[in-house]
Amino acid sequence: MPPIPPKTSRQAADGGPIIAWLPSCPTAMVATMSSVGFGLSPATGHAIRDLIDDGACSFADTSSFALSRFGRLEPDWVMRQGWHGVDSAA
Numbered sequence: 259m260p261p262i263p264p265k266t267s268r269q270a271a272d273g274g275p276i277i278a279w280l281p282s283c284p285t286a287m288v289a290t291m292s293s294v295g296f297g298l299s300p301a302t303g304h305a306i307r308d309l310i311d312d313g314a315c316s317f318a319d320t321s322s323f324a325l326s327r328f329g330r331l332e333p334d335w336v337m338r339q340g341w342h343g344v345d346s347a348a
Contacts, residue, residue: 270290270328271328271331271335271339272327274322274323275289275290275291275298275302275323276288276289276290276323276324276325277289277290277302277305277306277309277320277323277324278320278323278324278325278326279309280325281325287306287309287310288325289302289306301317301318304317305317305318305320
């Protein structure tokens with residue numbers, strides 16, 4: 259049996275989506291999907307539309323998706339999760 263490859267990640271540290279205005283450029287929004295996949299796409303799109311057009315999401319509190327939640331993230335979070343960082347040259 260071949261060895262199980264190490265986990266890799268191209269997602270947020272907590273696996274959740276990121277939906278937030280970019281602090282350094284208030285007219286730019288960061289929006290990523292979560293580890294759940296495409297199942298949340300319609301709701302994510304609706305939330306982004308609401309935030310851009312209306313300034314607030316009409317159906318959910320999106321504050322838990324903010325970039326600020328990573329402010330106290332340990333520098334070695336990748337290794338703590340058992341993941342190998344994605345090689346930037348790849």
